[in-house]
Amino acid sequence: MTAEHDQVKRAHLRESEIFKDLNTQELREVATMSAMTTCHRGRVFFEPERTGEVLFILKTGSVALYRITEDGRKLVTGTVQAGSIFGEMGMLGQAMADSYAEALEDCTLCVMSRDDIVRLIGRFPSIAVRMLDRLATRLRQAEERLEDVAYRPVHARVANTLLRLGHQGEVHLSHQDLAEIVGTHRETVTRTLNQFRTDGLVELDRMVIRINDRARLATIGTETRETA
Secondary structure, eight states, X not given: OOHHHHHHHHHXXXXXXXXXXXXXXXXXXXXXXXXXXXXXXXXXXXXXXXXOSEEEEEEESEEEEEEEOTTSOEEEEEEEETTOEEEEBGGGTBOXXXXXXXXXXXXXXXXXXXXXXXXXXXXOHHHHHHHHHHHHHHHHHHHHHHHHHHHSOHHHHXXXXXXXXXXXXXXXXXXXXXXXXHTSOHHHHHHHHHHHHHTTSEEEETTEEEESOHHHHHHHHTOXXXXX
């Protein structure tokens, strides 16, 4: 590991809520217990029954978790944002449940094996609490997504997804990607986005959706099937 790579790795770790209280020497220790990797948009980097026990800490970018249905369809079960933890790690009660992980945009990830986690928790017990807190947050977000699918119309789900994925006011997704996340057809998403553009809520530019009015999108995101 070069000095420059080590410095970049520690900088990424320092930005994480999990490692925020560690000093430079402690961050250097953590860096030796983990691997930092980058995944380009569209890469599937976790597959059930092939990857084994591994935990990911997402530093930059966003990730889609999905399953393949019996008829071969791609069913997105959740999205992961920077700062989140996900993966297959029984000792932390974390399971992917036959899910795949695909980079929705270029991502930087911290990758840790079971042995890495055992060493990390043994050296820094407080980190285990933060990890569990992050996992609980992701579980809560998954429950909120299920509520969205069950109770909210498509335009509300699209609005909520744009707000959730809108890093610095932009979402870098194709209409098909967005449709898979929302749980509808591409044509429906395209019609919804065109209406949002007409209403001045977003701008559309090929693979980029620019958010112009977060407040109005947030209001739309609260609509239920009964109120729509």
